[in-house]
Amino acid sequence: MERSWKNQIWRFPVAGMKQNILITGFMGAGKSSVARALAELTGLFAVDTDDLIESLLHCSIKSYFVSHGENAFRRLEQRLANWLASSVDHTIVATGGGFFQVQGLMELGQVCFLNADFDTICRHLHVCAGDQQTVMRPLFQNLEAAKKRFDERLPLYRQNAHHIITVGTQDSMDLARQIQDILRQNGLLAQ
Numbered sequence: 265m266e267r268s269w270k271n272q273i274w275r276f277p278v279a280g281m282k283q284n285i286l287i288t289g290f291m292g293a294g295k296s297s298v299a300r301a302l303a304e305l306t307g308l309f310a311v312d313t314d315d316l317i318e319s320l321l322h323c324s325i326k327s328y329f330v331s332h333g334e335n336a337f338r339r340l341e342q343r344l345a346n347w348l349a350s351s352v353d354h355t356i357v358a359t360g361g362g363f364f365q366v367q368g369l370m371e372l373g374q375v376c377f378l379n380a381d382f383d384t385i386c387r388h389l390h391v392c393a394g395d396q397q398t399v400m401r402p403l404f405q406n407l408e409a410a411k412k413r414f415d416e417r418l419p420l421y422r423q424n425a426h427h428i429i430t431v432g433t434q435d436s437m438d439l440a441r442q443i444q445d446i447l448r449q450n451g452l453l454a455q
């Protein structure tokens with residue numbers, strides 16, 4: 265049966281708080297995959313901040329980092345956050361790994377941090393295998409630099425989240441179910 269966002273509406277809406285579900289976490293934690301699984305579970309649409317930003321560019325995010333640098337990318341992320349604030353509600357938002365730093369993040373909706381340790385991230389990204397997912401991630405070109413960035417960001421991801429989901433060996437659908445349960449238990453998603 266087809267479900268609409270109206271069936272998923274928050275039981276206890278909070279004034280001034282958007283009813284999106286944002287998925288944050290480090291590169292490779294599984295944000296984009298979980299957002300799609302959660303969309304399948306709930307019937308809510310999912311968007312991905314990286315895809316939305318790429319829709320503005322005539323190139324990949326990786327090429328944009330090379331031509332314009334990280335700061336320019338962060339400005340695009342803030343512009344996108346402002347657009348989400350003005351124009352998007354009742355939507356699942358997979359964020360890029362650095363999006364958690366935008367101003368106004370916590371007012372965009374319920375922020376769910378996918379807390380994967382660095383080994384799990386490397387496993388997801390096939391760091392030891394041939395078909396590395398790291399190739400298309402400009403900030404995961406060097407393992408040591410990525411680990412340093414991970415260590416620096418970890419406390420900030422925690423601070424800038426409403427819910428923390430520990431990622432172990434579960435698949436994306438299991439993680440999506442966990443998020444659905446947490447939001448339901450908090451009266452933030454319909455039963």
Ligand SMILES: Nc1ncnc2c1ncn2[C@@H]1O[C@H](COP(=O)(O)OP(=O)(O)O)[C@@H](O)[C@H]1O
Binds near residue numbers: 292
């Ligand atoms: N729970 C998971 N278990 C195993 N592999 C996963 C899991 N989540 C994601 N992956 C794999 O990890 C890679 C990165 O996933 P992705 O969803 O793009 O992460 P992110 O958006 O956080 O960077 C993909 O190859 C994906 O198939």
Ligand SMILES: O=C(O)C1=C[C@@H](OP(=O)(O)O)[C@@H](O)[C@H](O)C1
Binds near residue numbers: 292314359402
């Ligand atoms: O962590 C980051 O700063 C980034 C993460 C990437 O998204 P994923 O986390 O989906 O790989 C993408 O937004 C960009 O390469 C920068």
Ligand SMILES: [Mg+2]
Binds near residue numbers: 314358
């Ligand atoms: Mg992603």
